[in-house]
Amino acid sequence: DDYSKFVILQKLTDKTRSTVEEAIQKMVNIYAGYNFKVKQLRSDHEAVFVSCEDFIQSLGIIPSLTAPEHHEAAVERSVRTIKDKTRSLIFGLPYNLPLSLYDFAIRHVASCLNMVPRTGKG
Numbered sequence: 001d002d003y004s005k006f007v008i009l010q011k012l013t014d015k016t017r018s019t020v021e022e023a024i025q026k027m028v029n030i031y032a033g034y035n036f037k038v039k040q041l042r043s044d045h046e047a048v049f050v051s052c053e054d055f056i057q058s059l060g061i062i063p064s065l066t067a068p069e070h071h072e073a074a075v076e077r078s079v080r081t082i083k084d085k086t087r088s089l090i091f092g093l094p095y096n097l098p099l100s101l102y103d104f105a106i107r108h109v110a111s112c113l114n115m116v117p118r119t120g121k122g
Helices: 017-033 047-051 053-058 073-091 099-115
Strands: 040-043 062-065
Touching: 017 047, 017 053, 040 073, 047 053, 047 062, 053 062, 073 099
Parallel strands: 040 062
Antiparallel strands: none
């Protein structure tokens, strides 16, 4: 979300069209639960997102794909922030975190980011 910087994580088991459409639908439902409507969905120009364009439009959302060979800067920055903060959390522990708990660490970082008020760019 550009304004609030709210982060929604959705683990994809694979990058098939049906899996991505299901993830998009879940995201739309989460925002609807907070009385927000998703108006635009920005993404890199990946084949799976291109194939989902009709589905996205059917939800009343404007798909905004970057040009081929380019990346969506805001999304890439969010991913980088989550990765960096997760690494800091894991390496700051006085013990080795089992790999089976990494998903929980990532979700914890995203939850913490969502608890901190952040608006605008940066």
